[in-house]
Amino acid sequence: MGKVLAVCRSEKKGTQKMNIGSGFFKEGFGLEQDAHGGSWHRQVSLISGEKIEAFKKKGVDVVPGAFGENLIVEGIDFKELPVGTHLRCNEVLLEMTQIGKECHTHCQIYHKVGDCIMPREGVFARVLHSGIISVGDTMEIEEPKEKQPLRAAVITLSDKGARGEREDKSGPAIANRLRESGYEVIEEILIPDDEEELKRELIRLCDQRRPQLILTTGGTGFSPRDITPEATLLVGDKEAQGVAEAIRYASMQITKRGMLSRGRAVIRKETLIVNLPGSPKACMESMDAFLDTIEHGLELLQGKGGECASV
Known part of the structure; x- marks a missing residue:
């Protein structure tokens, strides 16, 4: 009081x-x-x-x-x-x-x-x-009268999108999917493929807005400008390898090119950050691989929920 x-x-x-x-x-x-x-x-x-x-x-x-x-x-x-x-x-x-x-x-x-x-x-x-x-x-x-929805943010990395030369479709598709799954999307951000800018946005979101989940899209391939995994690793406290592995495994069931994705998943404080590919179709396929499963992990990050093992 x-x-x-x-x-x-x-x-x-x-x-x-x-x-x-x-x-x-x-x-x-x-x-x-x-x-x-x-x-x-x-x-x-x-x-x-x-x-x-x-x-x-x-x-x-x-x-x-x-x-x-x-x-x-x-x-x-x-x-x-x-x-x-x-x-x-x-x-x-x-x-x-x-x-x-x-x-x-x-x-x-x-x-x-x-x-x-x-x-x-x-x-x-x-x-x-x-x-x-x-x-x-x-x-x-x-105490809130109703259970609060999990909060999420979406960051799209695209040089052309940031310059207004191409419409960003992946970011809105991810945000809509999150809302359909019961998340509150607190921010949708479009930035160039710039490592320092991505690091700043990830740190700001994790340390100040504190969503439970951040999904990035773009910048996970072999192009010289694809820097998303490197920036993500630099801001993380620890990796969540299983999430990234599950995405790659699911992608390779659809196309062998799934092995070319370098996306990572990390935890910073109480936020899980997951890198998704750049195309809307690949983003939805990636979310199929983890979205229904990670809520338990997000609750554990907040100090809620029980142990993973079952009796």
Whole structure:
């Protein structure tokens, strides 16, 4: 249980948020009149009051809103909560969607002391139910009434697709298949065959958005620009060889050229990353090989489910 210490808003992007004491949080948008509200996953930003107090001990006098946060709450360490956590404050229901963020342009605080806690301690949420939050209100962690769907992201690697020279069909096909299987697809990304860019996207998704599954398509062959397996291995904590082996085995039952796929499967933190081929047909055939089986493994990654062995 936590206590709201500040409700902050900025009406223009690039300006510091100010404590307004009370605000209306609108379903599907965020804090009313806040410049960062909208139809996206980072509608509301939150930070723990204790984290701000610890930062102040560095000798920096910060006021509410200085880190770009909408809500300061004492008594809850948001960073330690899993993405998908529901937070209840009065009638307002929030769902955590991201932990931390990339900092492309350092804020005034960073330039003063060489540090800012928002990129590593702040979290983001979307508004599931509207209502008013005011300073002094109580916030609680609420158990979701229904089982939450597994979250997934799809990354397509294609030089021509990224340049707009070719329509990407594999990515949408994968995303549709995931939705049909009950997954929530949180992001669909199209990037060139660039190792550094793929690594950045994989790290961002795994460390901040934290889906249970990421599927990549493209870049698994013998072409000099096919770098997907190499980038995937570099970001992984450990391999999931069985998944990649199952895909290749299933592909070789259809065509001997299946042996030419270099796709890998790895685990980073609590996310499974699987490389799929570049064609829509091959992607669907690959997903046939593992999609109905991996849910147990994904649950184990989250600390749920039992042992694999049966009595």
